[in-house]
Amino acid sequence: GEDVEQSLFLSVREGDSSVINCTYTDSSSTYLYWYKQEPGAGLQLLTYIFSNMDMKQDQRLTVLLNKKDKHLSLRIADTQTGDSAIYFCAGFLPTSGTYKYIFGTGTRLKVLA
Amino acid sequence: DTGVSQDPRHKITKRGQNVTFRCDPISEHNRLYWYRQTLGQGPEFLTYFQNEAQLEKSRLLSDRFSAERPKGSFSTLEIQRTEQGDSAMYLCASSPGVRNEQFFGPGTRLTVL
Numbered sequence: 371g372e373d374v375e376q377s378l379f380l381s382v383r384e385g386d387s388s389v390i391n392c393t394y395t396d397s398s399s400t401y402l403y404w405y406k407q408e409p410g411a412g413l414q415l416l417t418y419i420f421s422n423m424d425m426k427q428d429q430r431l432t433v434l435l436n437k438k439d440k441h442l443s444l445r446i447a448d449t450q451t452g453d454s455a456i457y458f459c460a461g462f463l464p465t466s467g468t469y470k471y472i473f474g475t476g477t478r479l480k481v482l483a
Numbered sequence: 484d485t486g487v488s489q490d491p492r493h494k495i496t497k498r499g500q501n502v503t504f505r506c507d508p509i510s511e512h513n514r515l516y517w518y519r520q521t522l523g524q525g526p527e528f529l530t531y532f533q534n535e536a537q538l539e540k541s542r543l544l545s546d547r548f549s550a551e552r553p554k555g556s557f558s559t560l561e562i563q564r565t566e567q568g569d570s571a572m573y574l575c576a577s578s579p580g581v582r583n584e585q586f587f588g589p590g591t592r593l594t595v596l
Contacts, residue, residue, distance in 0.1 A: 374525075401582050412487075412574055412587035413526070458525050462583045468539055471516065471585065473525030 374459060374474040381480045388446040390477045392459035395440065399461035402435065404444045407456045407476070416444070416457075446479075454481045485509060487588035489575050495594045496565055503561045504591045508577030515558050516585060517550055518574040519543065526574055532558060533580075565595045 373395045382388045394402075400421050405413040419426045419433045419442075426433045432445040442459055456476040463472045488507045496502050508515050513534050518526035529548070531539040534555035544550075547565075552558040562569055572592050576585040 401584070403584065405587075410592075412489075412589045413576075413585075415584055415586065418582060418584055460525075470528045470531075470539070470541075471583070472528075476523075476525050 374461060374463075374472050376457075376459060376474040376477045378475065379478050379480070381482060382449050383482050384449060384451055386449055388444075388449045388453070388479055388481075390444045390446075390457050390459075390479065392442040392444075392474050393440055394442065394459075394461055394463070394472075394474075396461075396463050399463050401462060402433075402442050403460045404431075404433065405458045405460060405473075407458065409455075413458065449479075449481050451481045451483055454479055487575060487577050487586050489573075489588040489591050491591055492589060493592045493594075495596065497596050498567060499564055501561065501563045502565060502593065503559055504573055504575075504593075506558045506560070506575030506577075506588055508557070508575070509579075509586055510556075512577035512579050512586070513555065514578040514580050515552055516576045516578070517558070517560050518576065520572040520574055520590070529560075529573075562593075565593075567595045569593060570595045 376392050401418050403418045404416045407413045417428050430447045434443045456478050458476045459474045490505045515532040517529040520526045530550050532552040547563045550560045572590045574590045576587045578585045
Protein backbone atom coordinates (compact mmCIF):
# COMPACT_ATOMS: atom_id res chain seq x y z
CA GLY A 371 0.00 0.00 0.00
CA GLU A 372 0.93 3.62 -0.14
CA ASP A 373 3.20 5.08 2.49
CA VAL A 374 4.66 8.50 3.14
CA GLU A 375 7.43 8.73 5.70
CA GLN A 376 9.22 11.59 7.39
CA SER A 377 11.75 11.90 10.17
CA LEU A 378 10.06 12.94 13.40
CA PHE A 379 12.21 15.79 14.65
CA LEU A 380 14.58 18.45 13.41
CA SER A 381 16.31 21.11 15.44
CA VAL A 382 18.18 24.04 13.88
CA ARG A 383 19.59 27.37 14.99
CA GLU A 384 17.95 30.60 13.92
CA GLY A 385 19.43 31.82 10.64
CA ASP A 386 20.53 28.37 9.52
CA SER A 387 18.85 26.40 6.74
CA SER A 388 16.44 23.58 7.55
CA VAL A 389 15.96 20.57 5.33
CA ILE A 390 12.94 18.36 5.91
CA ASN A 391 12.83 15.07 4.05
CA CYS A 392 10.02 12.85 2.88
CA THR A 393 9.96 9.50 1.12
CA TYR A 394 6.99 7.87 -0.51
CA THR A 395 6.29 4.48 -2.02
CA ASP A 396 4.07 5.38 -4.97
CA SER A 397 5.04 7.95 -7.60
CA SER A 398 1.59 8.32 -9.13
CA SER A 399 0.81 11.66 -7.57
CA THR A 400 0.67 14.49 -10.07
CA TYR A 401 1.45 16.99 -7.37
CA LEU A 402 3.26 16.73 -4.07
CA TYR A 403 2.65 19.20 -1.28
CA TRP A 404 4.15 20.64 1.86
CA TYR A 405 1.93 21.80 4.71
CA LYS A 406 2.75 23.56 7.98
CA GLN A 407 0.81 23.06 11.20
CA GLU A 408 1.23 25.27 14.23
CA PRO A 409 0.03 24.10 17.66
CA GLY A 410 -3.73 23.78 17.91
CA ALA A 411 -4.29 24.93 14.34
CA GLY A 412 -5.23 23.43 11.01
CA LEU A 413 -2.77 22.82 8.22
CA GLN A 414 -1.50 25.61 6.02
CA LEU A 415 -0.45 24.88 2.46
CA LEU A 416 3.11 26.12 2.00
CA THR A 417 3.96 25.03 -1.49
CA TYR A 418 3.54 22.25 -4.00
CA ILE A 419 5.55 20.80 -6.86
CA PHE A 420 4.33 19.27 -10.08
CA SER A 421 5.63 15.75 -10.55
CA ASN A 422 7.51 16.55 -13.75
CA MET A 423 9.59 19.20 -11.99
CA ASP A 424 12.83 18.64 -10.12
CA MET A 425 12.87 21.84 -8.16
CA LYS A 426 10.65 24.71 -7.21
CA GLN A 427 11.69 27.84 -5.35
CA ASP A 428 9.29 30.14 -3.55
CA GLN A 429 10.96 32.88 -1.51
CA ARG A 430 12.70 31.13 1.40
CA LEU A 431 11.32 27.74 0.43
CA THR A 432 12.94 25.31 -2.01
CA VAL A 433 11.32 22.01 -2.88
CA LEU A 434 13.42 19.26 -4.44
CA LEU A 435 11.86 16.19 -6.02
CA ASN A 436 13.77 13.06 -6.94
CA LYS A 437 11.25 10.82 -8.62
CA LYS A 438 13.71 8.01 -9.17
CA ASP A 439 14.39 7.73 -5.44
CA LYS A 440 10.83 8.78 -4.50
CA HIS A 441 12.25 11.48 -2.30
CA LEU A 442 10.90 14.94 -1.63
CA SER A 443 12.55 17.62 0.46
CA LEU A 444 11.71 21.09 1.73
CA ARG A 445 14.53 23.51 2.40
CA ILE A 446 13.81 26.61 4.48
CA ALA A 447 16.49 29.25 4.13
CA ASP A 448 17.31 31.63 7.00
CA THR A 449 15.07 29.71 9.40
CA GLN A 450 13.24 31.90 11.92
CA THR A 451 11.68 31.08 15.28
CA GLY A 452 8.29 31.56 13.64
CA ASP A 453 9.06 28.58 11.43
CA SER A 454 8.83 26.29 14.45
CA ALA A 455 5.93 23.97 13.64
CA ILE A 456 5.13 20.52 12.31
CA TYR A 457 5.67 20.05 8.58
CA PHE A 458 3.76 17.47 6.58
CA CYS A 459 4.43 16.26 3.09
CA ALA A 460 1.43 14.93 1.18
CA GLY A 461 0.54 13.40 -2.11
CA PHE A 462 -2.61 12.54 -3.97
CA LEU A 463 -1.93 8.83 -4.20
CA PRO A 464 -3.78 5.73 -5.29
CA THR A 465 -5.08 3.64 -2.44
CA SER A 466 -7.67 0.86 -2.37
CA GLY A 467 -8.72 1.45 -5.94
CA THR A 468 -9.14 5.20 -5.73
CA TYR A 469 -7.06 8.31 -5.13
CA LYS A 470 -6.72 9.85 -1.71
CA TYR A 471 -4.72 12.57 -0.09
CA ILE A 472 -2.06 10.81 1.98
CA PHE A 473 -0.07 12.72 4.58
CA GLY A 474 3.26 11.86 6.05
CA THR A 475 3.74 11.45 9.77
CA GLY A 476 5.02 15.01 10.14
CA THR A 477 8.38 16.49 11.11
CA ARG A 478 8.50 18.70 14.15
CA LEU A 479 10.88 21.58 13.48
CA LYS A 480 12.29 23.41 16.45
CA VAL A 481 14.20 26.61 15.81
CA LEU A 482 16.61 27.63 18.54
CA ALA A 483 17.26 31.33 19.09
CA ASP B 484 -11.84 36.29 6.09
CA THR B 485 -12.91 33.86 3.39
CA GLY B 486 -11.04 30.80 4.59
CA VAL B 487 -12.48 27.48 5.72
CA SER B 488 -14.31 27.74 9.02
CA GLN B 489 -15.30 25.04 11.45
CA ASP B 490 -17.67 25.07 14.37
CA PRO B 491 -17.32 24.41 17.22
CA ARG B 492 -13.59 24.72 17.81
CA HIS B 493 -13.76 22.55 20.90
CA LYS B 494 -16.28 19.98 22.05
CA ILE B 495 -16.26 18.02 25.27
CA THR B 496 -18.86 15.30 25.55
CA LYS B 497 -19.63 12.23 27.58
CA ARG B 498 -19.30 8.77 26.16
CA GLY B 499 -22.48 7.69 24.43
CA GLN B 500 -23.60 11.17 23.41
CA ASN B 501 -24.01 12.33 19.82
CA VAL B 502 -22.02 15.25 18.43
CA THR B 503 -22.24 17.21 15.20
CA PHE B 504 -19.56 19.38 13.64
CA ARG B 505 -19.97 21.90 10.89
CA CYS B 506 -17.59 22.98 8.15
CA ASP B 507 -18.02 25.97 5.86
CA PRO B 508 -15.66 25.66 2.91
CA ILE B 509 -14.27 28.41 0.76
CA SER B 510 -17.09 29.40 -1.53
CA GLU B 511 -16.70 28.12 -5.09
CA HIS B 512 -14.60 25.17 -3.89
CA ASN B 513 -16.46 22.11 -5.09
CA ARG B 514 -14.46 19.54 -3.12
CA LEU B 515 -14.71 19.08 0.63
CA TYR B 516 -12.76 16.65 2.79
CA TRP B 517 -12.98 15.50 6.39
CA TYR B 518 -9.93 14.20 8.25
CA ARG B 519 -9.19 12.98 11.72
CA GLN B 520 -5.90 13.77 13.39
CA THR B 521 -4.62 12.28 16.61
CA LEU B 522 -1.61 13.46 18.57
CA GLY B 523 1.68 12.92 16.77
CA GLN B 524 0.06 11.76 13.55
CA GLY B 525 -0.74 13.26 10.20
CA PRO B 526 -4.36 13.74 9.17
CA GLU B 527 -6.20 10.56 8.23
CA PHE B 528 -8.75 10.74 5.45
CA LEU B 529 -12.36 10.14 6.51
CA THR B 530 -14.56 11.17 3.63
CA TYR B 531 -14.78 13.35 0.54
CA PHE B 532 -17.52 15.28 -1.26
CA GLN B 533 -17.60 16.64 -4.74
CA ASN B 534 -20.40 19.19 -4.61
CA GLU B 535 -23.19 17.40 -2.72
CA ALA B 536 -22.12 13.88 -3.65
CA GLN B 537 -20.18 11.84 -1.10
CA LEU B 538 -17.73 10.04 -3.34
CA GLU B 539 -15.48 8.25 -0.91
CA LYS B 540 -15.60 6.99 2.64
CA SER B 541 -12.69 5.58 4.56
CA ARG B 542 -12.92 2.29 6.38
CA LEU B 543 -12.08 4.40 9.45
CA LEU B 544 -15.59 5.78 9.19
CA SER B 545 -17.66 3.34 11.18
CA ASP B 546 -21.46 3.16 11.08
CA ARG B 547 -21.54 5.68 13.91
CA PHE B 548 -20.12 8.36 11.64
CA SER B 549 -22.15 10.14 8.98
CA ALA B 550 -21.41 13.17 6.87
CA GLU B 551 -23.57 15.30 4.67
CA ARG B 552 -23.13 18.20 2.33
CA PRO B 553 -26.59 19.36 1.36
CA LYS B 554 -26.67 21.75 -1.58
CA GLY B 555 -22.94 21.36 -2.03
CA SER B 556 -22.04 24.14 0.38
CA PHE B 557 -21.41 23.56 4.10
CA SER B 558 -20.93 20.06 5.47
CA THR B 559 -21.73 18.35 8.76
CA LEU B 560 -20.02 15.40 10.38
CA GLU B 561 -22.04 13.56 13.01
CA ILE B 562 -20.71 10.99 15.43
CA GLN B 563 -23.31 8.93 17.23
CA ARG B 564 -22.77 7.13 20.54
CA THR B 565 -19.31 8.63 20.97
CA GLU B 566 -16.51 6.53 22.37
CA GLN B 567 -13.29 7.60 24.07
CA GLY B 568 -11.38 6.50 20.99
CA ASP B 569 -13.18 9.17 18.99
CA SER B 570 -11.24 11.86 20.84
CA ALA B 571 -9.21 13.64 18.18
CA MET B 572 -8.97 16.78 16.09
CA TYR B 573 -11.44 16.72 13.20
CA LEU B 574 -10.23 18.74 10.25
CA CYS B 575 -12.13 19.93 7.26
CA ALA B 576 -10.52 21.04 4.01
CA SER B 577 -11.84 22.36 0.74
CA SER B 578 -10.25 22.31 -2.66
CA PRO B 579 -10.97 23.94 -6.00
CA GLY B 580 -9.76 20.69 -7.53
CA VAL B 581 -7.33 22.23 -9.98
CA ARG B 582 -4.13 21.01 -8.36
CA ASN B 583 -5.83 19.14 -5.53
CA GLU B 584 -4.34 21.64 -3.13
CA GLN B 585 -6.32 21.71 0.06
CA PHE B 586 -7.21 24.58 2.31
CA PHE B 587 -7.79 23.55 5.88
CA GLY B 588 -10.01 24.90 8.57
CA PRO B 589 -8.78 25.34 12.16
CA GLY B 590 -10.29 22.02 13.22
CA THR B 591 -12.70 20.88 15.93
CA ARG B 592 -11.06 19.25 18.90
CA LEU B 593 -13.29 16.55 20.35
CA THR B 594 -12.76 15.17 23.84
CA VAL B 595 -14.89 12.23 24.89
CA LEU B 596 -14.93 11.66 28.64
